[in-house]
Amino acid sequence: GLDTYRNALKTIGHGSANMNVLIFLGSFASFVTGPAKISVAPAILNYAGVGAMMMAFHLTGRYIEARAKGRASQAISRLMELEADTATVIEDGGEKEVPIDRVEEGNLMKVRPGERIPTDGVVVDGESSVDESMATGESTPVHKEEGDEVIGSTVNQEGALTVRATQVGEDTFLSQVIEMVEEAQGTKVPIQRFADKVTSYFVPAVLTIALTTVILWLTVPKWIDFLALTLEGTLPWINLSLSPPMLAIFAGIATLVIACPCALGLATPTALMVGSGKGAENGILIQKGEAIQALKDVDTVVFDKTGTMTKGEMxxxxxxxxxxxxxxxxxxxxxxxxxxxxxxxxxxxxxxxxxxxxxxxxxxxxxxxxxxxxxxxxxxxxxxxxxxxxxxxxxxxxxxxxxxxxxxxxxxxxxxxxxxxxxxxxxxxxxxxxxDTLKEDTIQAVEKLKEMGLETAMITGDNLRTANAIAEKTGITRVLAEVLPDEKADEIRSLQEEGKRVAMVGDGINDAPALTQADVGVAIGTGTDIAIESGEVVLVRGELSGVVSAVELSEKTFDKIKQNLWWAFGYNTVMIPLAVLGIMHPLFAEGAMAMSSVTVVTNANRLKGMNVSPEKYLKS
Structure with a gap:
């Protein structure tokens, strides 16, 4: 527990307070009763053993919490493990295995069956099937031949390929995905800022409550011993025959250690960590954490037509x-x-x-x-x-x-x-x-979004008659036709002025201003073709069912955040008064505090079991 004490003393030295300060004060007060009983006041009960057990509970809880948080952040670790370590470079008529960081743009690389493609590139010779599930979540291997682009770290399955490197190092698709997931997990959604503000006042408030508890038990115990009197015969650790100082120490220590600001602090980031990781596994990249909250609030989804609703193959x-x-x-x-x-x-x-x-x-x-x-x-x-x-x-x-x-x-x-x-x-x-040909899942995706209560709209440069024909075929409810590329952002702004909360779905190329103007910009593409920086949410597959998956991911992740916050607030609202009233043993109080954090992290990890694969919407 020395680290806890060092952190607490350093925090106090900076004029602030955190959970470690509460643990430090509670356990230190318990430890002090031991020497005090021996040297100063033999009548004092010895809580030194309780202090040791409190620290043991605290450290055990921190260990379990760290393990659970580790599971929550596994998505990034798994992505990093997928990166190739070496590449077989073709030079001077021969082949040479080199470390991946020595591969340069333009190098020719030999990729044999079963090997990972070292970097993003284009096939210059050979034909094979490539497992791109690590990037897109798509379980079906993708056929590749001369001229096709390939994603670094995907697995070549059948034939040998010769690939020319086009993106290396930090510019590869996988590196950008890892950076995006890390950024999303490190940002704060609006509701987390509220929780952080509450937490900043929490520890000073608990210290004040603990001090007030000690004063009340010392001066007017009859004012607050009513519940303890009722339970004295039921709970063996309640003994109101003790002196007021001992009752004050008992209740004060319990109040200090039962309060749990950690549960409040962990409620949002752990759920966001698991949710964004789960999205990355299914080809849904959350570039900004705020998008998780914003996406679940949208009521209108606007699709660009060409290349988004359609294949873009005129x-x-x-x-x-x-x-x-x-x-x-x-x-x-x-x-x-x-x-x-x-x-x-x-x-x-x-x-x-x-x-x-x-x-x-x-x-x-x-x-x-x-x-x-x-x-x-x-x-x-x-x-x-x-x-x-x-x-x-x-x-x-x-x-x-x-x-x-x-x-x-x-x-x-x-x-x-x-x-x-x-x-x-x-x-x-x-x-x-x-x-142009509609994508296979366009009609199903629009139907699912409407079932979720969302209005759908299409924005296109086509004339109204052509646009209406496509809208009728797909089930789109609102048509924005004859819109020039530089007018798309204005159309999104007009919808927002009507009070709509808009998600704009496009390829991020000629509609980047519209993606930026929308409450949530969703860039959609295929593999390395995506303008990955253009949307707050990026769908690696070219399927519109990914939009449905992203909305569902947002809703489920935010539900977990709300559950965690309700638990954290509820726990502290109920448990602190029980400690103040003298019915919580300090040891049980510490155990309850440790488990409250573990509960929040464990609940967030349940998001790992949700199915947000776009494939499920194609099958239903």
Whole structure:
């Protein structure tokens, strides 16, 4: 117990007080009765043995608590154990095993079946299945071939792979995950700040109560011995025939040691530690501890459409030339114009048009000039003329009338397709349609969120007709259509002004401001493709069911925090008065105090048994 005494004396020297001070005062007062009985007052009862037992109980409780807290923080330890120690680097035509910290970006690494992939990288040769469960929680191995990205520390299962390192050291996906979990476990949620404030007043209050208890038992014992009188024959350690000083010492020591600020201090961080660790095991990364509390309070979940609700894999579906006129180039000509204008585009719609043209045998032509207009379309110079490709609003702004194709556009949009108009030299030439595929779990995820009482909304740059078609198919209740990328944050702000508490779910690339504006930003992606710094919550899998899992994780973790706080407050509210009234033996008081902390930590560890795997929502 010397460490407890040293800590207590150091704390007193700094002019403050903590639980160690309470234990120090209680046990020291007990120890002093031994020498006092021998040398000063033989009538005093000897509590020195009780003091020793109190310290033994205290240390035993601290040991059990430390073990339980260790189990709570196992998530980080397990993640760190997954990191590879060495890598087989290919250089000068041979293979060489080197420590992992000597691997550099660009190195080629050989990964054989059963080995961990040393760092994040891209497959340059070979084909295999990789177990990515440590990163995503996904139990099914993922097929990898040349050109595919791989996550460091995942396990190669079948064939040999040659991997080029793209991220090493602290930049790897696993290192970022470990850093994120550590940060989440070290931050304080709002309710914890309240508990900390209470705790800061707690020890001084207990010292005051203990001093008051001693004074009352010394001066007016008849005022507070009513319960002790009732239980004197039942509880053998109650003996009201003792002198007032002995009764005062008995009750004062019990009051000091029964109070437990530790239970209050542990109530929140232990639950947060286990909850964030459990999330990491299932591909749900909590970047900021505050998100645990904020997520359980949201009432509206807003999804970005492309790449979030859908796979982000656009494909060309339809081509329609404008009605017969001088500007009508026919289907092939319309597609050729569109593909030429989008030739240099990196936008998914543009790439879909170019790839669709190639699949249809259309000869591609590179434009002389190219300009992308964010959220609207592109302009390109071709054969001395100008080609304009984009949505309806864009062409109308350019003074081009889309009405000749109105019927076709409505038909496509009612099917949930995205209609893209094509014009040459200011005249309508035709239109093409592209479509994205919904993710397999989108409809189920939206349905689950609605069952949980949450409103769902979709935000998209598509026109209202296309957006409504997708919303009807998925069950989305609110549509925010024709929203440009830089307007998404404004739409989230408008919802908040309506009194909504909003979670925004997006890929974190073109919707980062909206993720920041939302009460909780949820970034969703796949493996190393995630913009990991863009959301307070990051879903490693690309599945929307992860949003349901994150909400459930938040609710269950916060429930445990509330249970722990109720227990901590309830324990102290009941037990301190019992000690003051003289019916708690100091030894039992110390045991109860130790077990109260253990109870809080054990209750938090029960979160380990919850199932928040996104897979369960796919099966139900």
């Amino acid at each position: 494909s060309l579906t339809d081509v329609a030339p404008a009605p017969v006129s001088d500007s009508n180039p026919g289907e092939e000509g319309t597609l050729k114009l569109a593909a030429a204008a989008e030739y240099n585009s990196e936008h998914p719609i543009g790439r879909a048009i170019v790839e669709g043209s190639q699949e249809n045998g259309v000869e591609l032509q590179e434009p002389e000039g190219f300009e992308a207009v964010g959220g609207k379309g592109v302009r390109a110079s071709l054969d001395g003329g100008e080609v304009t490709v984009g949505n309806r609003n864009f062409l109308e702004e350019e003074g081009i009338d889309p009405s000749p194709l109105e019927g076709t556009l409505e038909e496509w949009e009612n099917e949930g397709k995205t209609a893209i108009l094509v014009a040459k030299d200011g005249k309508l030439a035709g239109a093409v349609a592209v479509a």
